Each structure stands twice: as structure tokens, then as C-alpha cells.
Amino acid sequence: MNPKMSAGEAGPSRAKPSWLISQLQHMKRDRQFLLMLLPCIVFYILFRYGPIYGLIIAFKDYSVFEGILGSEWVGLEHFRTFFSSNDFWLLFKNTLLLGLYSLLWGFPFPILFAILLNEVRNKRFKKSVQTFSYLPAFLSIVIICSMVIDFLSPGRGLLNQFLQWIGLEKIYFMIAPEWFRTIYVASDIWASMGYEAIIYLAAIAGINPSLYEAAKVDGAKRWHLMRYITFPSLLPTILVLFILKAGSMFRIGFEKVLLLYNPMTYEVADVFSTYVYRKGLIERDYSFAAAVGIFEALIALIMLVAANLISRRMGGKSLW
Amino acid sequence: MVGEKRWSLFTIFNTLILSAVAVATLYPVIYIIAISFSESSAIAQGKVFLWPVGFNLDAYRYIFSEDRIPSAYLNTILYTALGTLINLVMTAVAAYPLSRPGLFWRKFFVIGIVLTMFLNGGMIPTYLVVDKLGLLNSIWAIVLPNAIWTMELLILKSFYENMSESLRESAILDGATEFRILWSIIIPLSKPALASIGLFYFMGHWNSYFLPMIYLNDVDKYPLQVVLRDMLILQYAEESQVEGTKALMPDAVKNATIFISMIPVLLIYPFAQKYFAKGVMLGSEKG
Numbered sequence: 001m002n003p004k005m006s007a008g009e010a011g012p013s014r015a016k017p018s019w020l021i022s023q024l025q026h027m028k029r030d031r032q033f034l035l036m037l038l039p040c041i042v043f044y045i046l047f048r049y050g051p052i053y054g055l056i057i058a059f060k061d062y063s064v065f066e067g068i069l070g071s072e073w074v075g076l077e078h079f080r081t082f083f084s085s086n087d088f089w090l091l092f093k094n095t096l097l098l099g100l101y102s103l104l105w106g107f108p109f110p111i112l113f114a115i116l117l118n119e120v121r122n123k124r125f126k127k128s129v130q131t132f133s134y135l136p137a138f139l140s141i142v143i144i145c146s147m148v149i150d151f152l153s154p155g156r157g158l159l160n161q162f163l164q165w166i167g168l169e170k171i172y173f174m175i176a177p178e179w180f181r182t183i184y185v186a187s188d189i190w191a192s193m194g195y196e197a198i199i200y201l202a203a204i205a206g207i208n209p210s211l212y213e214a215a216k217v218d219g220a221k222r223w224h225l226m227r228y229i230t231f232p233s234l235l236p237t238i239l240v241l242f243i244l245k246a247g248s249m250f251r252i253g254f255e256k257v258l259l260l261y262n263p264m265t266y267e268v269a270d271v272f273s274t275y276v277y278r279k280g281l282i283e284r285d286y287s288f289a290a291a292v293g294i295f296e297a298l299i300a301l302i303m304l305v306a307a308n309l310i311s312r313r314m315g316g317k318s319l320w
Numbered sequence: 321m322v323g324e325k326r327w328s329l330f331t332i333f334n335t336l337i338l339s340a341v342a343v344a345t346l347y348p349v350i351y352i353i354a355i356s357f358s359e360s361s362a363i364a365q366g367k368v369f370l371w372p373v374g375f376n377l378d379a380y381r382y383i384f385s386e387d388r389i390p391s392a393y394l395n396t397i398l399y400t401a402l403g404t405l406i407n408l409v410m411t412a413v414a415a416y417p418l419s420r421p422g423l424f425w426r427k428f429f430v431i432g433i434v435l436t437m438f439l440n441g442g443m444i445p446t447y448l449v450v451d452k453l454g455l456l457n458s459i460w461a462i463v464l465p466n467a468i469w470t471m472e473l474l475i476l477k478s479f480y481e482n483m484s485e486s487l488r489e490s491a492i493l494d495g496a497t498e499f500r501i502l503w504s505i506i507i508p509l510s511k512p513a514l515a516s517i518g519l520f521y522f523m524g525h526w527n528s529y530f531l532p533m534i535y536l537n538d539v540d541k542y543p544l545q546v547v548l549r550d551m552l553i554l555q556y557a558e559e560s561q562v563e564g565t566k567a568l569m570p571d572a573v574k575n576a577t578i579f580i581s582m583i584p585v586l587l588i589y590p591f592a593q594k595y596f597a598k599g600v601m602l603g604s605e606k607g
Contacts, residue, residue, distance in 0.1 A: 023424075030424040032498040033417035037429065040414030040468060044433060047465045050449045051441020057448070068448075113341065116334050125335070131593060132342040135349065138585045138592075140527030142545050143578055146552035147348045156366055156571070190344060198600045222330060255530045259553050273443070280444040281534055293442035301438060 058291035071287075078291035087275065095271040095296075098257075099249035101185050107245060109193045111238060114200035115230055119222065130201070133194030145259035148187045149174055175264040184260060184269075188253070203237040204230060240311070247307030250300040272296035349582070356380070356576035363571045379576035388547065389577055396543040396581075399532070400525040403463040407521040410467050411476055412514060416502050418473075419480035437470050443534075450535060461535035462525075462543075469524075472517045475602045479513040480506060516595040516602065519588075526585060544581045551577060 027034065053068075058078055060071040082088055113133070120126040136144060152173035154160050160170040173179045211229050220228070254273035261269035272292060280289025350370060355363055359374030367373050383389045417423050418430060441449075446465065455461040483506070491501050507514070529545035536542060552574060 026424045030417070030422075033420060033423055036413050036498070036502070037417045039410055040433075040473075041429070043410065043464075043467050044436065046453070047446070047449065047467070048436040048440060051445035052439060054441050054445030054448050057445065116338060119330075119334055120338065121331075125338075129338045129342045131590070132346045134593070134596065135345050135589065137596070138523065138589050139349075139582065140529065140545050140548075142527075142529050142549045142552065143582065146548070146574075146578065147352075149553065151348070156363070161366060193341070194345065195596070195600055198597050202601055258530070259549065276443055277534075281447065286444055286448065290442070290444045293444055297440070297442055304438065 055290060055294060057287050058294050060287060062287040062290075074287075078288045079295065081288065082292055082295065087270075090267065091270060091272050091275055094268060095250060095252060098181060098184060098252050098269075098271060101181055102188055102252075103245055103249050105185050106189050106192070107242060109189050110196035111200055111234065113193055114197040114204060115226060115234075117197065117201065118204045118230065119226065130194070130197075133197065135194070136191040137195040139191075141253075141255050142259060144187065144191050145256060148183065148260065152183065174260070175262065177265050177268045180261065180265045180268045184257065187260075188256075199241065200234060200237060203234055207233045239314070243307045243311040247304035248300070250296070250303055349586075352575045352578050352582075356572055356579050358572060360570055360572060379570070379572035380580075382573055383576055383580070389544070389580075391540060392542055392544045392547040393580070395541060396526065396545070399459060399462045399543055400522060402459065403525040404518060404521045406463050406467050407469070407472075408514060408518050411469075411473050411517060412507055412510070413502065414468065415473055415476040415480055416498075416506055419477045433470055433473065447534060456535055457537045457541065459541075462528075462532055465531070465535075466524075469521070472520060475599075476510070476513055476517060479510060479602075483509060512595070512598070513602075516599040519592050519595045520599055522588075523585070544577075548577060548581060 057068055057071065059073060059075060060068075061074050062068065062071045066072075117126055117130060120129070151157050152159055154170050154172050157173075159173075164170055171179070173183060207230065211233075212225055215225055215229060250272075252271045252273060254271060254277070257269055257271055257274050258277065261274070273296060276289045276293045276296065279285045279292065351368075354368050354370060354372050356379050357372035357375050357377070358368045359376055359378075362368055362373035418426070418433075420426070423429070440446075450456060450461050450465055455464060487505050487509075488501055491505055496504075527545060528543075529549050532543050533546050533549070536546070
């Protein structure tokens with residue numbers, strides 16, 4: 001694409017240098033803009049595309065001394081090891097179930113909350129409830145998890161105090177595998193219901209008030225208004241958000257799992273990303289962990305594309 | 321008449337349910353504050369619920385007599401201040417050229433940026449890049465690898481796109497450079513959007529524990545959240561398995577630490593709600 005070279009050639013390829021020149025002129029015209037964009041470009045190349053390039057270590061036996069290029073190629077060996085290990089199906093099942101339960105249980109609550117909140121007449125009460133409801137969104141995940149652990153603690157925890165008060169045995173929640181998913185999902189609902197309701201509340205606010213007026217004239221009761229106006233008007237928003245959430249189902253909030261799980265609950269709590277963390281950053285098996293990471297990202301991507309396709313088929317919105 | 325009665329029944333139930341939600345989200349914070357000011361015997365007997373029992377400041381005195389938490393606090397302030405500043409500058413500057421319709425190779429840049437929301441190297445390769453660049457165990461490992469959040473960049477870009485062109489055009493006629501326009505027109509007009517984005521960046525830094533945990537090795541560089549994790553979560557893991565083991569850290573001290581770590585967030589929270597809700601909405605429209 002050297003201008004000198006193509007200038008020496010005759011005829012048809014003359015289009016090229018003029019293209020190049022116009023590009024250069026465009027570049028020159030936009031030089032201030034490009035200068036502004038430079039830090040951003042450097043950032044994306046280094047920290048977003050650099051790691052994508054680094055993924056080739058999943059096909060190599062990466063050693064810190066040899067570097068990415070110098071390390072030996074091993075092809076799909078890490079993938080083979082992973083797929084044939086006992087961990088694979090366990091992780092797959094855990095990731096799927098945790099994602100699925102979070103989606104199915106967590107999804108309806110913000111909608112219900114928004115609809116109920118919308119029914120409140122007293123503005124002050126409505127505002128206060130909403131304000132409090134997204135307080136957890138401002139708290140760090142460490143604090144939220146410590147609250148959860150405290151609440152469930154066998155010693156001083158409120159829940160166990162209550163259980164004993166009504167005459168039940170106390171439960172060691174945090175080390176009981178059968179409780180892990182419930183704890184994860186319930187605390188998620190608690191922490192995210194308030195801010196997820198924001199979108200629904202905005203959608204409700206956008207409903208044409210004349211619909212309600214007309215229904216009231218026709219003698220509709222409050223329940224009818226909720227059932228036949230508010231809910232159907234929310235349905236498009238609900239569908240879009242459901243599809244988005246379903247698409248990112250495999251992206252478990254692993255920082256939270258990492259805080260809530262322990263060796264006693266690995267059998268149900270260990271998901272792909274926590275496994276990647278332990279294999280890669282604790283045991284320093286970089287190549288193997290990168291391979292697991294690729295597999296996880298691939299599933300997540302397929303889910304997202306599939307969800308989007310379904311959404312488009314149904315005539316709904318699409319992500320792209 | 322029957323209809324009237326149902327109405328009020330619904331209102332009662334609704335008020336009860338929503339009050340329960342408000343209590344459920346508010347109470348844990350109140351409980352933490354109450355414990356942090358209570359005496360240890362009252363805490364151990366489970367007497368503290370809403371209000372400190374045997375009010376005292378021992379836990380706070382203890383925290384400030386030691387070096388660990390004050391220094392972690394300073395680290396957090398430093399990482400958050402520098403991190404948020406870098407985030408805001410990078411985002412506010414980069415969004416401007418990207419918002420110009422005629423930008424050189426605009427589509428290429430935008431697609432290249434959006435693509436990273438779906439494709440990324442993941443934890444391990446990113447860690448290796450940070451390592452390779454020699455950033456490990458330094459503040460730069462905290463503030464640089466996430467210097468721009470793609471979502472916030474796209475939000476700001478579309479905010480700029482919807483801004484009126486007239487001011488910009490008259491500035492160009494006056495011979496202003498693009499840098500001048502960005503600084504004196506675009507940024508001042510984008511304050512609400514920048515406040516909303518800045519809030520998310522701020523919260524991200526203040527509350528983050530995972531990246532500092534993997535990128536920092538020296539304990540004295542740890543931010544508050546990593547120290548909190550060691551204090552609250554890891555210790556619990558030991559206690560829960562053998563009942564009766566003495567807690568290494570008194571409950572009052574733990575909760576006092578949680579409380580002081582929440583203070584800035586609780587202070588901005590009433591004022592920030594507006595921007596928070598706006599940010600969530602903008603994000604959802606983009607997403």
C-alpha cells in the first residue's frame with residue numbers, strides 16, 4: 001500500500017493512491033479528534049485486545065520465562081484435560097443451576113415491587129420505600145456478603161435465633177451445601193430488587209394516564225387496572241429484560257460466590273469463573289485456566305446470541 | 321360498599337409488604353451501627369437490635385489506635401480519587417471524537433469498542449497483561465486496566481450526540497480548537513451525565529475488592545474492602561466450622577469497620593439517588 005509503489009504501476013490501480021490520499025486528508029482534518037482518541041485506543045489495545053491475544057496461551061504450555069510466544073504449543077490438550085475431568089460436569093451443572101435459579105426466582109420480584117409501589121397513594125411513603133430499596137446497590141459486595149453471613153450465623157445470627165425461638169434446631173447455613181443456592185439467590189433478590197425496579201417504574205410512569213381514566217369510567221377496580229393495564233403495558237419491557245438476563249445467565253456474579261463459598265460447599269457453589277480463579281491465580285496453572293475461561297466465554301456468547309435471536313424472532317428488540 | 325372494603329384491604333397489605341421491604345433493606349445497616357457502639361457483653365447476649373446497648377466508642381478507639389484500618393482507608397481514598405479522575409477524563413475526552421458523525425474511521429473505532437463488551441480475554445490473560453506491563457502490586461494495576469468502562473463511554477457518547485450543535489458551530493466560527501470546545505462547551509453542558517457516570521465509577525472503585533485482591537501483594541497497599549474481606553469473611557469460615565472458637569476480632573470492631581467504610585457512600589447516597597436512577601435508565605436504554 002506504499003504510495004510510491006502503486007504510483008509506479010499503471011492504469012487500474014491508480015484508484016488506490018487517491019483513496020490513500022483522501023484517507024490521509026481525512027486523518028489530517030481530524031487530527032485533533034484522533035489525538036483525543038489516542039489514549040482510548042491505547043487503552044483498548046492494551047487492556048481489552050491484549051488479553052484476547054493472550055488467549056493463545058490456552059493452546060500452549062505457558063511458562064513465565066518463555067513468554068507467550070516462546071512457550072510450547074500443545075493444541076487442544078488443556079481442553080481435553082478439562083472436558084475429561086470430573087470437575088467439568090460439576091462446574092457445568094453448578095453454573096447452569098445457579099444462573100437458572102437466579103433468573104427464575106430473581107426476575108419477578110422487581111416487577112412485582114414496581115407494580116405494588118406504583119399503587120401507593122402516599123407520595124412520601126412511596127419515595128421513602130423506593131429510596132431505601134436501593135440502598136444495597138450502594139454497598140460493596142464484601143459488606144453484603146458479611147451481612148448475609150452474620151444474619152445466618154449459628155451463634156448470633158437473627159435467623160437462627162428465630163429458629164430456636166420457635167423451637168427448631170439451629171442450622172449451619174454457610175457450610176450446608178443444600179442451602180447455598182437458596183442463600184445466593186435470596187441475597188441477590190434482596191440486594192438488586194430496588195435498582196432493577198427503577199426500569200419498570202419508569203416504564204409504568206410512561207403509561208398513558210387516559211387508559212386508567214377510561215377504565216375507571218368503565219367501573220374497573222384497582223385490581224383490574226393492575227391486571228389489564230399496568231401489567232400488559234409493562235410486558236414489552238419485561239420481555240426485553242428477560243431475554244437480556246437469560247442471555248447473560250452464565251455470567252454468575254462470581255465475586256459473590258467467591259465470598260460466600262468455602263470448601264464445604266464447593267460441590268454446589270463452584271462455578272466456571274471461581275474455578276478459573278483458583279486454577280489460574282492460586283495454583284498458577286495459567287494455560288489450563290485460560291482454556292476453561294475460553295470455554296466459559298464461548299458458552300456465554302452462544303447464550304447471548306441465542307437469546308437475541310429469539311428476541312428478534314418474536315419481533316422484539318435486538319441487542320444489535 | 322364491598323368494593324370500598326377491598327380497596328382498603330389491598331392498601332393495608334400493600335403498605336405492609338412495602339414496609340417490610342424497606343425494613344429489610346434498611347435494618348441491616350442500622351443493626352451494624354448499633355452493634356458498633358455497643359458493649360461486648362450486650363452483643364454476645366444478643367441484646368442489641370435497634371439501638372446501641374451500653375453506648376461506648378471503644379471499637380472506634382481500637383480501630384484508630386491501630387495502623388491497619390486507617391492506612392487501608394487512605395489507600396481506598398487514594399485509589400478511588402485517582403481512579404475516578406482517570407475514568408472521567410478518559411471517558412469524557414474519548415466520547416467526544418466518537419460522537420462526531422464524520423470522524424475518521426468512526427465505524428471501525430465504535431465497533432472495535434462495542435465488540436469488547438462481548439469478547440474479552442478474561443481473568444487470566446488480563447492478569448498476565450497487567451503483569452507484563454509491570455503494573456502488579458502498584459496503584460496503576462488498580463486504576464489503569466479499567467480506565468474506561470465501555471458502557472459508560474457509550475452512554476456519554478450518545479449524550480454528546482444529542483447535544484445541540486449551534487454552540488459548537490459558533491465556537492468554530494470564533495476559531496476555537498476542538499480541545500477548547502470540549503473543555504468550555506461540551507463538558508460544562510454534560511455535567512449531569514458526567515455526575516451520573518462519575519457516581520458509578522466512584523462506587524466501582526470504593527467498593528471493589530476482587531481486582532485489588534489479585535493485583536496487590538503487599539498487605540500495606542490493600543484497600544479497605546480487601547481488609548474487610550479478610551476480617552469478615554475469611555475469619556468467619558474458621559469460626560463457623562468449630563463452634564466456640566473465640567472470634568479473633570470482637571463484633572463491635574468488625575461492625576465499626578463496616579460502618580466507617582460505608583460513611584462516604586451513605587453520605588452521598590441521598591443526594592446521588594437522582595443520578596443513580598438516571599444512570600440505570602441510560603444504561604438500560606443503551607443495553
